[in-house]
Amino acid sequence: MTPLLAMHFPISGTDISPVYLVVTGFLIGILGGFFGVGGSFIAGPALRAIGMHWNFAVGTDLAHIVGKSVVAAKRHRALGNVDLRLGLIMAAGTIVGAECGAQLIQYLKRQGNVDFVVSIVSIVIYSSISLFMVWESSRTVRSQKKSRAKTGGAQKGRHAKDESSFAGLTQAMQRIPLWPVVSLPTSGVKAISVWVIIVVSFIGGLFSGFLGGGAGYIRMPMMVYVLGIPTHLAVGTDLFEIIISASYGTFSHAIKGNVDILVALVMHTGAAIGAQIGAILTQYFAGPKIRLLFVPLPLIGVAIVTYTLITGHKL
Amino acid sequence: MKPETRRTLVSFLIELLVYTIGIVIYFFLVLHFLSDWLEHLSKENIKLYAIVALALILGQAVILEWVTTFLFRLLRGRSE
Numbered sequence: 001m002t003p004l005l006a007m008h009f010p011i012s013g014t015d016i017s018p019v020y021l022v023v024t025g026f027l028i029g030i031l032g033g034f035f036g037v038g039g040s041f042i043a044g045p046a047l048r049a050i051g052m053h054w055n056f057a058v059g060t061d062l063a064h065i066v067g068k069s070v071v072a073a074k075r076h077r078a079l080g081n082v083d084l085r086l087g088l089i090m091a092a093g094t095i096v097g098a099e100c101g102a103q104l105i106q107y108l109k110r111q112g113n114v115d116f117v118v119s120i121v122s123i124v125i126y127s128s129i130s131l132f133m134v135w136e137s138s139r140t141v142r143s144q145k146k147s148r149a150k151t152g153g154a155q156k157g158r159h160a161k162d163e164s165s166f167a168g169l170t171q172a173m174q175r176i177p178l179w180p181v182v183s184l185p186t187s188g189v190k191a192i193s194v195w196v197i198i199v200v201s202f203i204g205g206l207f208s209g210f211l212g213g214g215a216g217y218i219r220m221p222m223m224v225y226v227l228g229i230p231t232h233l234a235v236g237t238d239l240f241e242i243i244i245s246a247s248y249g250t251f252s253h254a255i256k257g258n259v260d261i262l263v264a265l266v267m268h269t270g271a272a273i274g275a276q277i278g279a280i281l282t283q284y285f286a287g288p289k290i291r292l293l294f295v296p297l298p299l300i301g302v303a304i305v306t307y308t309l310i311t312g313h314k315l
Numbered sequence: 316m317k318p319e320t321r322r323t324l325v326s327f328l329i330e331l332l333v334y335t336i337g338i339v340i341y342f343f344l345v346l347h348f349l350s351d352w353l354e355h356l357s358k359e360n361i362k363l364y365a366i367v368a369l370a371l372i373l374g375q376a377v378i379l380e381w382v383t384t385f386l387f388r389l390l391r392g393r394s395e
Contacts, residue, residue, distance in 0.1 A: 007346065010354040018346075022338060063368060067376035074380060247369060254365030261353060261368035265345055265375060269338040272379045273331065 012056040012260035020050065025064065025267035029274020031297060032068055032216075032239070034281050039271075040065070040208075041126050041217050041297060045304035047263070054118040055109050058211065059258030060267075062249040065214050067268040069246060072275035073239040081236025083186040086229065087244075089194060090237070093201030094208065094219075094245035101209020102252045119309045122211050126298035126305075129217055134295045136225070170228035187229045187237075200226055201241070208249055214242035217298055333382055345371075 006015040024046045028039035040061050047057035076082055108114040178193040204219030216238050223234040253259050356364040 010350060011357050018338075018342060063372050066369065067372040070373065070376035071380045247373070250369055250372070251365045254368050255361050257357070257361060259365070259368055261364075261371055262346055262350060264368075264372055266338075266342075268372060268375060269379075272376065 009260050009262050011262060012052055012060070014050065014052050014056075014260075014263075016050050016052075016263065018266050021263060021266040022270035025068075025270030025272075026274040027270075028267075029068055029072075029271035030278040030281075032065075032072055032271070032275050032278060034235075034278035034293075039297075040211060040214065041122075041301035042304075043267070044122065044211060045301045045308070048115075048119075049304050049308050052260075052263075054115045055105055055253075055256075055258045056260055058105060058118070058209075059250070059253030059256070060260045060263050062208070062214075062246050062253055063259050063261055063264035064267040064271060065242060066246045066250055067264070068271040068275050069214065069239050069242040071272050072278065073236065073243055075275070075280070076236030076239055079232075079236070081232050082240045083184055083229070083233050083237045084240070085182070086184050086187060086197065086227075087237045087240040089182070089197045090201035090204075090219075090241045091244040093198035094205035094241060095248045097202040097205020097207075098209035098245055098249045099205075099252055101206045101211075102249065102256065104210050105253075105258070106256055116309075118211065119305050122305050123302050123309075125207070125211065126217070126302045129221070130295050130298045130302075133221060137295070167228075169225060173226050174228060184229075187227075187233050189228055192227065197227065205245060208245060209252070214238070214246050216242065333379075 005017045007018055008015050028043050031039045043061040044057045108117050173196050174192050176193045178195050180194050181191050182194055183191055200222045204215045207218050208215035220234050220238050223229045224231055
């Protein structure tokens, strides 16, 4: 099937409608600004669905995310949602992880089964994230309702208390006495080992290099549940950190021949405006509700990848 | 319609217009004029292509952000 108003993008050798790219970018931009994620769980499958190979989908998605994150992070910084110290520490771990992920993609490309393996991994990861977040967020919302009933009222919207069901895990992580230990006053964390932050960001980076995007879908929940960062700060800091790590990822993938910058530029024109709208919307929702709204998004990516994998057809 | 809602809507429409113009410019300039050069660069000098790719996406982000922020300030300045 020939896409509507298809244009030829010579670097990746694909025919794609610019309208499709702009609309996809716009929707991903809103999600990115609102949830602090790059939206690769939609962008990667969306590019794959129109016939782009996974290695190009991963690299091109990273490039468009660099541009989008600049706009969204600036908005979040203005809203006071960015912890610069945490973001800079995380960038180091993410870059190392992203390079490992990119090398893994190169290995699979040489083996000739990159499309199949990445499809399967993405289905498993995205489904697991959705299931986990629906369980955690609904549990937290229920517990908040119970405590509201006991106390006879509560704050609403952005100023509602940001709770999670993993307070025990968070406290245990913050008590690990591994040198060097830093404090994150902006995030309200008195002391935490740098190595805990590095491990969290390394895992995020690994997924970023392997599945594309900023991997905020895994790093943002880990920042909240493992590091104990308030959700709004996790969203803004994640976006700030993505600028650094996705820039490195884009360069790394580009020199491996995995980036079609023309596709990324067109997608970004839509994403830039969507990111601003998404960032403004975070002011009207409390942490657990943001996380609960996040749940269906990775499942959309699962549906697209499964369809492409089973039928072998483009959308 | 409340004045505040109206102001937000007008701001959004102006931003949308700016981005539409941006999209058209990119379709005609970047895709048309840079397409062949970037393709050639990606085949002949991949490291330079990587640097140019990063510079293009960062440049586009900064410029679009700067233009819309400027327009928002201009609009708010007039309406206040």
